Amino acid sequence: MRDFLPEDVRRRRHVIGVIADVYQCYGFEPLETPSVENLETLQGKYGEEGDRLIFKILKRGEGAETGQADLALRYDLTVPLARVVAEYRAKLPKFFKRYQVQPVWRADRPQKGRFREFYQCDVDAIGSKSMVVEAELLAAAADVFLRLGFKDFQIVVNHRKLLNAVLTHAGIPAELHGPALVAMDKVDKIGVDGVKKEFAERGLAPESADRLAGLLGTMTRQTLGDYGETLNDEGKTAIRELGELFALADCTSAGPHVVLDSYLARGLSYYTGAIFEIRVPDLAGSMGGGGRYDNLIGMFLGEDVPACGISLGLERILVVMGERNMFPPSLVASPADVMVVQWFAQRTDLYLALATELRAAGLRVELYPEAPAEDNQKGAIVKQFQYAQARGIPFAAVIGKPELEAGTVSVRTLATRQDEQRPRADVAAYLKTLISG
Numbered sequence: 001m002r003d004f005l006p007e008d009v010r011r012r013r014h015v016i017g018v019i020a021d022v023y024q025c026y027g028f029e030p031l032e033t034p035s036v037e038n039l040e041t042l043q044g045k046y047g048e049e050g051d052r053l054i055f056k057i058l059k060r061g062e063g064a065e066t067g068q069a070d071l072a073l074r075y076d077l078t079v080p081l082a083r084v085v086a087e088y089r090a091k092l093p094k095f096f097k098r099y100q101v102q103p104v105w106r107a108d109r110p111q112k113g114r115f116r117e118f119y120q121c122d123v124d125a126i127g128s129k130s131m132v133v134e135a136e137l138l139a140a141a142a143d144v145f146l147r148l149g150f151k152d153f154q155i156v157v158n159h160r161k162l163l164n165a166v167l168t169h170a171g172i173p174a175e176l177h178g179p180a181l182v183a184m185d186k187v188d189k190i191g192v193d194g195v196k197k198e199f200a201e202r203g204l205a206p207e208s209a210d211r212l213a214g215l216l217g218t219m220t221r222q223t224l225g226d227y228g229e230t231l232n233d234e235g236k237t238a239i240r241e242l243g244e245l246f247a248l249a250d251c252t253s254a255g256p257h258v259v260l261d262s263y264l265a266r267g268l269s270y271y272t273g274a275i276f277e278i279r280v281p282d283l284a285g286s287m288g289g290g291g292r293y294d295n296l297i298g299m300f301l302g303e304d305v306p307a308c309g310i311s312l313g314l315e316r317i318l319v320v321m322g323e324r325n326m327f328p329p330s331l332v333a334s335p336a337d338v339m340v341v342q343w344f345a346q347r348t349d350l351y352l353a354l355a356t357e358l359r360a361a362g363l364r365v366e367l368y369p370e371a372p373a374e375d376n377q378k379g380a381i382v383k384q385f386q387y388a389q390a391r392g393i394p395f396a397a398v399i400g401k402p403e404l405e406a407g408t409v410s411v412r413t414l415a416t417r418q419d420e421q422r423p424r425a426d427v428a429a430y431l432k433t434l435i436s437g
Helices: 004-026 045-050 078-091 130-149 162-168 174-184 186-200 206-218 233-249 314-323 348-361 375-391 400-404 424-436
Strands: 036-038 056-058 069-074 096-105 118-125 154-161 258-260 273-281 288-292 306-311 338-340 365-367 397-398 408-413 418-423
Touching: 004 118, 004 130, 004 314, 036 078, 045 174, 078 096, 078 118, 078 306, 118 130, 118 314, 130 154, 130 233, 130 273, 130 288, 130 306, 130 375, 154 162, 154 233, 162 174, 162 206, 162 233, 174 186, 186 206, 186 306, 233 258, 273 306, 306 314, 306 348, 338 348, 338 375, 348 365, 348 424, 375 397, 397 424, 408 424, 418 424
Parallel strands: 154 258, 338 365, 338 397
Antiparallel strands: 036 069, 056 069, 096 118, 118 306, 154 273, 273 288, 288 306, 397 408, 408 418
């Protein structure tokens, strides 16, 4: 859990702004939910490994001495969404499309791009089983990364039903499907040999593990159709849906970036259909991920509601963009467009009024807070210019004795030390022309 200094906040707001703009272009509406949920709302939705990472909140007041928990910090934004849909179903449109950008908490081991408090940027579509939903989610994610300046990202896709069918075909008992999926989901971190080793540690017979690895190792987007006669009906359904998704994605900005990853499992247990992750070469782990979860809302509502979503990891996006120097220069620049210099010792009212006028015109203005002492006016004014330069503020607005008599303002370009006299009524417009270039 971290503090964010001003430059960090500007970068975060920039990325969040791009994400929100793209999501809104696809017709998604904003939603916010509380940081705290009932513990029973969260437990049993993420699988055994996920449940261990929930930050629990001990009971307060009576019963606090028992050490029991009844509330928890939210683990993700998907389960709270499912609760909201179940609670407000009658008020929501038939096809509810929402985006949500809020922090979540996990009692995880911090590492590069992985923190205990972090923001998720979720976009979900509720109410339709059409593969158009998946295609548009992938397109929205692709548009976000393209607009942020990424060119080398991949959207890797798989299907939970395909994985179930492959596991069954490899002779792995149903009770070991969960542990096998958890191991497979680590392939990008530990490699295929590491996954085989985990298979053995989780009780999979060596021959089943080898058969499974052999099947997964030969599946690609191009060869997927060859397995239609090999797998069970669940596998055939997955192959058909993936084929449709690939065809639809090719009509969008996501098309050139979509590939099949037969090892992709996504560790969360609520996925029921297509699953996906977004990856870049220089980051271990994903930049985002999601999938279809048609049964999750039914845990709260009592009837299944089709749902699909994708979540972008803000922290990892920021890490990679920072390492690649991808942020616009303006984000690291100044906190203000102009600084109003205090020239006279006893006329703070004059400079406060000028700052107010410039702010009303839409400029970002910093007023130097301390008026110069009468016995060191020149030195104090030099220090004000130095302060503005150190802060990265490009311009200074000065009203000294000549300007006060003439009704003008002197605008200094601090990088060149050039001064330009302008009527006070025109100074805001003049500054805007300087700022715009």
